Amino acid sequence: MFGKLRRPSQDVAKIALEESDRLSSTERRQFLRNGLFTAGSVMVGGTFAGLSAKVGAAATQYPPEVPLWTRSLGAGVVTNPYGMPSPYEKGVIRRNVPWLTAEKTSSVSFSPLQHLKGIITPNGLFFERHHAGRPEVDPQQHRLMIHGLVERPIILSMDDLQRFPSVSQIHFIECPANGGMEWRGAQLNSLQFLHGMVSCAEWTGVRLSTLMQEVGIKPEGKWVLAEGADGAAMTRSIPLEKVMDDVIVAYAQNGEALRPEQGYPVRLVVPGWEGNTNVKWLRRLEVGDKPWMQREETSKYTDLLADGTARGFTWVMDAKSVITSPCPEMPLRGGKGIYQIEGLAWTGQGKVKAVDVSTDGGRSWQQAPLREPVMSKSLTRFALEWNWDGNPALIQSRVIDETGYVQPTLTQLKAVRGTNSIYHKNAIQTWQINADGSVDNVQLG
Known part of the structure; x- marks a missing residue:
């Protein structure tokens, strides 16, 4: 607010700031309140007309004048049935680095952390990471199969899934490569591009533990393979301990159905773990006795160390x-x-x-x-x-x-x-x- 108020009379505001530097915190706040009121009073008392001449019609929008938009009717309800941000916020968008990957189908977009308020990331600004592009999945045809080392294999429609008790939890998701371009030195002069592969939302769905109890895990079952319906058939192995703890099979994000780029109609949310384990467009969960490392997907990302060895199973995102x-x-x-x-x-x-x-x-x-x-x-x-x-x-x-x-x-x-x-x-x-x-x-x- 103060930044906006200082536009009509920068000299007055500058003097107020310089004077406030010499005051205690309590005194400063009182001084700023009084100073801003005085600055407004000066404009009211005789300088507003001169200011208008200098900066044009825009100055007439400042108090005590009545702005143009207050002197006319605005747009009615449902002129935009879904709703859009103000056109003055058009720069608050996800962005990508064109040279980061050869194709956009296997790339990432970055959330504008610098513009976000609070802790919830709006759905339209939540970062993306795709391995084979964004599939358009028909929810009426989509099915989730749970099989493997279980007593009662099942295939669930989206209607079936939503008959189970639901939970809503707020959690972040972060790509493990967030900031990873800078291990050897500063590369990009941007918060969004350096750290924008993290976002946070309220996720609604069914506890995966609830579904596992429904199918009944056999004693030898220790791992669950999650597979997505995208062109990469993205798959990740998750140990049973995590599965039975806090993993969510989510179909809603921030109060609405998942967006297509966030895994519509259903995805995994694996709280606190690498983003790649949060498999999107979830179509299959297979219970097994070991991770599926012999398959091409390798079940994990690895961290190559200085001595040539690699850290594996580094799922947890450190503070x-x-x-x-x-x-x-x-x-x-x-x-x-x-x-x-x-x-x-x-x-x-x-x-x-x-x-x-x-x-x-x-x-x-x-x-x-x-x-x-x-x-x-x-x-x-x-x-x-x-x-x-x-x-x-x-x-x-x-x-x-x-x-x-x-x-x-x-x-x-x-x-x-x-x-x-x-x-x-x-x-x-x-x-x-x-x-x-x-x-x-x-x-x-």
Whole structure:
């Protein structure tokens, strides 16, 4: 709000900010309230006409004038039956990196984290990852088969599936390659492209454990193979312990049916685990006595280490955080003064316990308040008030989850993992604030 109000009289607002720097937090807030009122009063008392002459008709939209849109009727109801964002938000979209993959059918789109509010990602902005493009599945013809080492194999229609008791849970999904292009150095000056392969939603569906109880697992059953209906027949093996814990066979996202790019009409949601295990367009679940590693799909991603060996079964997404404002897409536009350092934190191990913020490249840290709600395996918001003095700064965040795990520095992570992998890069992100308020992606140990 303050950014908008300072447009009509930048000199008045600038003086107010400079004066507020010399005051305590409580005094500052009172000063800003009074200062903004005074600035408005100055415009009312005699400078508004002059301002109009300088900046044109747009100035007549500011108080106390009645804006144009208040002097006419607006569009009626159901002029757009589904609803669309305001045209002024047309830049808030998913984006892809054209050179990242040879074809879009096996590629990824990135969620605009810098523009999102709260912890829920709108369905139209939820990141995508496809292995053979997005199939158009007819829900009336789609079936989910559960078979293998079970007592009572079944084939379920979508109507059948929705007759089971439903649950709704809020969880994030993150691609293990999120940020993976930067193991060896800074590559892209963009929050969206660096960290936008994570999103969070409310998922509604049936507990997979409920379906497993329905079919009855034989004693030798230890793993479940999930297969999608896309052109890649995307398959992943999941151990039975996870299956019986919190996995959801989801048919709805944020209160509506899944979008086609999110697996319509049904998908797996495997809370806290690699995004690739959350198989979309789910058509088959096969219970077996071991993972299906002898098949071409290999049942997992692997992380190539410095010595040539590979880590396997690294499903859990380790704790991670990132500052979303300021960031390269969200510079400090108002000059020195008070700002909110805001960001997101998450962990596949449960809840976020705390987030620390540094404005001096990690030499000192201050704990940032967490914004409710704080839920297990969900995105969590944090924010810290910062009085920027106008000098260059290095800002960072680090998360500590409820297991005690602390988000590592890049040096710490490289010491354990090397730089050969593109997966599970959860190192502390550093943004460099420049004197003009612009923000650059930099790498610090």
